[in-house]
Amino acid sequence: MSVLKRISQSYRVASTHSRLVSTQACGWMRQQLPEELGECYSERLSFDDDLMVVRSRYRPTRNLIEETVNPHNRHMLVITFGMQGDSGYKGADGAAVSFKAGFTTITSFQLSLGERCYEAGATVSQLRLLIGESMLNKYIGEQRTRQLLGNGNVRQLAFQKTTAASASHASALTHYLNQGVIGRLEMHIHTLSLLSEQLNLLSADTRPESLQFSANDIEKLDRARDIMIEQMDQPLTVTYLCAAVGLNEFKLKEGLHYRFNSTPHRMLHEIRMSKAYTLLESGCQVAQAAYQVGYKFPNNFSAAFTRFFGRPPKSVFGKRR
Incomplete structure (x- = not known):
């Protein structure tokens, strides 16, 4: 049973709810919910406007529903690596996406008004890549980019076990953050390596029939x-x-x-x-x-x-x- 179905009575956090914002090592920007809600935070590093990596860790003291709004207001591809625990997303348009430890979930969206759901006492750790339209155009061309991004509604493009290569790069990125290591170039390399593998896996379905x-x-x-x-x-x-x-x-x-x-x-x-x-x-x-x-x-x-x-x-x- 998914988190979306298990959670009934929950504490709701609005998108306008006050969050503590601070700057971490290597330029990571951290947003944290009030301590009384548990250990609930996310950290974001932007390499440029169209490539960001986000690490989140949530262990709420009660069932938690957090309202989310896309702050970018443009088409984005999101690659989520489940590191620990399960969570779910419910979109205002009825879309439902699950995130699970050991699995990689790929979605695309432009308008993403919805809710993220977390269970009380359960630790959920995830690593995300957010890639904008112009960067996708650069790497895979405009036609393939349009196919992936669609009409702007939330779309789930893939849900599969995380590969060993991706797990290694994700672990390395997490290590740099945990240790506070100043290694922006190394983090950029690991981020692009993750992106490259996932785009290759996505494109596998469009290869010639002979393959x-x-x-x-x-x-x-x-x-x-x-x-x-x-x-x-x-x-x-x-x-x-x-x-x-x-x-x-x-x-x-x-x-x-x-x-x-x-x-x-x-x-x-x-x-x-x-x-x-x-x-x-x-x-x-x-x-x-x-x-x-x-x-x-x-x-x-x-x-x-x-x-x-x-x-x-x-x-x-x-x-x-």
């Missing part, structure tokens, strides 16, 4: 990704994946590129690095994390981790076991 895969093929490709996640501690090979899911090597490689804009080696590496980061944050020792993601030798793991994240694994501090 399309059957529903059965898609299930096999998803299973190949799941095997990488479930067995990342094993010495996985392309040959093994092909045999496990019933695809030949050519179709597996082409399919992973079509479905996830990745290769078998890159996808497995991103999955391992993302899991390793999570393990280290939770307090796992470097050698333990290395073993759990398929590295026999901690030194090799440390070198790979440093190349991937630009920082050594020992710099990721968590609650030590």
Whole structure:
């Protein structure tokens, strides 16, 4: 059951409700609801008028409905990465959108008068990219931009599991914010990387028919990704994946590129690095994390981790076991 259906009696926060506004590290602008409503805030960083990243974290003390109004008054594409918890959006026009941890939701709108719904005591953390029309025109052309943005009403364009690559970039952006690191260039790179992957995934449906895969093929490709996640501690090979899911090597490689804009080696590496980061944050020792993601030798793991994240694994501090 979605949050939209579970919430009945709720405290309502109007769009004009007083919010504490402050400036954080790297130019992040923070808006926070009164403390008596719980830990409820959002932080926004603008790279320019048409590219913004927003991190929000809500843990209300009561069921909460927050009225929202689009402050930009122009067409926008919004890519939301669910980091923790679930929430929902109800539009004044009847549109309903759900946001879920581990999933990426893509919407477009111009006028977005509506309500965001949060459950009491539940933590909801999300990372959003807001992309304006002129930037989309620049990257994907005017015709494709018009197709995505539509007539201005709220439209849900995609809802799918967050890829390992996106999870890694989103974690890196969250790290910079949590640590107060002055790394605007790095954050911009991670933001554009997230945008690039999601636009590629959106455009997959418009590729020539000759490159399309059957529903059965898609299930096999998803299973190949799941095997990488479930067995990342094993010495996985392309040959093994092909045999496990019933695809030949050519179709597996082409399919992973079509479905996830990745290769078998890159996808497995991103999955391992993302899991390793999570393990280290939770307090796992470097050698333990290395073993759990398929590295026999901690030194090799440390070198790979440093190349991937630009920082050594020992710099990721968590609650030590």
